[in-house]
Amino acid sequence: MKVTIKNLTKRFPGRGRKDPETVAVNDFDFEIPSGELVGLLGPSGCGKSTTLLMICGLLTPTEGKILFDGEDVTDVPPEDRGVGLVFQNYALYPHMTVEQNIMFPLGNLRGQDKLSKEEMKSRALEAAKLVQIDSLMDRRPKELSGGQQQRVAIARALVKMPRVLLMDEPLSNLDARLRLQTRVEIRRIQRETGITTIFVTHDQEEAMSISDTIVVMEAGVVQQIGKPQDVYDDPHNLFVAKFLGTPPINVFEGSLKGGKVVIGQSEVFDIADLEADAGTDDERFRSGGVKKGSGRKASEAGDIPVWVGIRPEGFYIDENGPLACRLKGVEVMGRDVTIVSEHPSFQGEAIRTIVDAQSGIDTTKSEVRYRLRPGKVFVFAKDSGERLYGEK
Amino acid sequence: MEKNNAKAWLYLIPAGIFLAVFMIYPLIDVFVYSMEESYNFASQTSRGTGLFNFSYILHDTYFLQAVKNTALCVIITVPISTVLSLLIAFGLSSIKPLRNLFQTVFFLPYVTNTLAVGLVFMILFKKTPYTDGMVNLLLHFFHGPSIDFIDGPYWAKMMVLCIYVIWIVMPFKILILTSALASVDQNYYNAAKVDGTRGWRIFVRITLPMISPTVFYLIITGFIGAFKEYSDAVALFGTDLNAAKMNTIVGYIYDMLYGNGGGYPSYASAAAILLFAIILTITVINLMFSRRHVYY
Numbered sequence: 001m002k003v004t005i006k007n008l009t010k011r012f013p014g015r016g017r018k019d020p021e022t023v024a025v026n027d028f029d030f031e032i033p034s035g036e037l038v039g040l041l042g043p044s045g046c047g048k049s050t051t052l053l054m055i056c057g058l059l060t061p062t063e064g065k066i067l068f069d070g071e072d073v074t075d076v077p078p079e080d081r082g083v084g085l086v087f088q089n090y091a092l093y094p095h096m097t098v099e100q101n102i103m104f105p106l107g108n109l110r111g112q113d114k115l116s117k118e119e120m121k122s123r124a125l126e127a128a129k130l131v132q133i134d135s136l137m138d139r140r141p142k143e144l145s146g147g148q149q150q151r152v153a154i155a156r157a158l159v160k161m162p163r164v165l166l167m168d169e170p171l172s173n174l175d176a177r178l179r180l181q182t183r184v185e186i187r188r189i190q191r192e193t194g195i196t197t198i199f200v201t202h203d204q205e206e207a208m209s210i211s212d213t214i215v216v217m218e219a220g221v222v223q224q225i226g227k228p229q230d231v232y233d234d235p236h237n238l239f240v241a242k243f244l245g246t247p248p249i250n251v252f253e254g255s256l257k258g259g260k261v262v263i264g265q266s267e268v269f270d271i272a273d274l275e276a277d278a279g280t281d282d283e284r285f286r287s288g289g290v291k292k293g294s295g296r297k298a299s300e301a302g303d304i305p306v307w308v309g310i311r312p313e314g315f316y317i318d319e320n321g322p323l324a325c326r327l328k329g330v331e332v333m334g335r336d337v338t339i340v341s342e343h344p345s346f347q348g349e350a351i352r353t354i355v356d357a358q359s360g361i362d363t364t365k366s367e368v369r370y371r372l373r374p375g376k377v378f379v380f381a382k383d384s385g386e387r388l389y390g391e392k
Numbered sequence: 393m394e395k396n397n398a399k400a401w402l403y404l405i406p407a408g409i410f411l412a413v414f415m416i417y418p419l420i421d422v423f424v425y426s427m428e429e430s431y432n433f434a435s436q437t438s439r440g441t442g443l444f445n446f447s448y449i450l451h452d453t454y455f456l457q458a459v460k461n462t463a464l465c466v467i468i469t470v471p472i473s474t475v476l477s478l479l480i481a482f483g484l485s486s487i488k489p490l491r492n493l494f495q496t497v498f499f500l501p502y503v504t505n506t507l508a509v510g511l512v513f514m515i516l517f518k519k520t521p522y523t524d525g526m527v528n529l530l531l532h533f534f535h536g537p538s539i540d541f542i543d544g545p546y547w548a549k550m551m552v553l554c555i556y557v558i559w560i561v562m563p564f565k566i567l568i569l570t571s572a573l574a575s576v577d578q579n580y581y582n583a584a585k586v587d588g589t590r591g592w593r594i595f596v597r598i599t600l601p602m603i604s605p606t607v608f609y610l611i612i613t614g615f616i617g618a619f620k621e622y623s624d625a626v627a628l629f630g631t632d633l634n635a636a637k638m639n640t641i642v643g644y645i646y647d648m649l650y651g652n653g654g655g656y657p658s659y660a661s662a663a664a665i666l667l668f669a670i671i672l673t674i675t676v677i678n679l680m681f682s683r684r685h686v687y688y
Contacts, residue, residue: 058582079588091579095601104597105587160587 039207084157238385314376425661481569502563510627
């Protein structure tokens, strides 16, 4: 089912004069195509959970509309929306068995929808089989592992066949290994059922790995919407660039001088490369309804202070490369090598670059020089953080 | 390990001494007294050992009356006070405005002196040459009969006692239940709401099971408290409870020791042992029941 969100805004009133109202979600506009898995991504307090709860109906929007398949559900109570919600802490009823937990939503049906005990049991078993917990039906939630509890919560949300499945931080209570497993599982369940699914996460890796579309939010404002790879390759602003990717993007303080990107004293990159790259890659990435680039022409560029963001994989080791960094250490990962280095213009702890294990770095030297890879370098305006040049 | 053990025992000695002197020794003593026929404090002598004391009190009409009174009091007050407290606590946790005011109002009886409460009940129920009491005035208003609640028929006196007990035990229960209700994770209610669960089903299937440990704690302590009922009866009917036919088991024990016909430690001990046996049985039954119906 298609979910449309129009100008969604949620303001929480402040507590008196000194505490102004909080805008949790500000003018959110988005359309989720039927059957997609969408990840709402952002740091904590960015309004992603608020958005989810508004779609669910537990919170009422201050302004804006929510439409399910064109039907306005903004004022419809949650139980009549046909949504399933998986809570962050699962909210499984501890005094009921797994089967009773899964059957609980069915027991609420009344009138002609009322099910017999046998029908309920078979529906519950069906849902349990889908998430592969049908052998644990008689257990109590506390006798299950975190991952199993998670599956029960999903089964309980799915049993009444919701039109939209909502998940609030579905993986945050699991350990790292289980998280990898479960996110694949969520993807599989979503594919099998074809239910439009929206999930909230603060973990960019999680969102990138399973979503069809990710929505990056900060401070209640949507920063960028797109396919995970597109958002990674074409961040609209510094926040999005910094939020996606592990290790994170390396941000330098720099400037634009006569058509060149300058970091420190050295000209490291040609602005023309930023634009040329945008041109060639244009067909590979179709921007999914996102706003067109606001990049200025290279010729206009004077001496403008900027942030230069370079992805860790955007560095080549080159003895004559323009960017010289002080070498701090090398972390061997097997397939590739992480080089840790320092630069006076760098913002943050240490520059982390990923290079091929065969690239032959000389660890005895105190300096490493890089050449930069087009398409992995982004220039952002210093004041607004907006991307300059080459936005697709 | 051995050394630690010795240390641990050393730390336990002070508490152990107090427990032994004030709890264990008296317990054993009570048991011994209850078996000794006509034990005399002054001469420290008895006429023999056996179950005579038990036989005597079980044939004593005052004791049987006390058992009947106590049992009625338990059966009536424990369920009513628990259910009422649950409803009030649920109401309190559902409202927002004036919640603190109501909480204070409902908690007031807890900090009020038993005898002061007794005085208020006198004004409500007692017949004097000048007035029939507020409740009777109310009954008159509806053209009801005049009833002497304090010196009148047995059922009237029992009713007053039960109302009194219920009223006095409720604040504590409300307090405990309100905090239990507040500690139920809001997410359970949200989950139920998303699934379209109706209010009554939420209460029965989610709220009640969630607070069931607290409810059973209150039921068990309520039973024990009601079996030990005494001071409330005194506040209402004076010290000569046998004459008023309103004596309780604890009252009977007291009368046997120090009351008008006092000086019978053997009978008192036998009654105390019987009370102990009754409370133990009821509590064990409660625990067995709760093990099956209380979660966590």
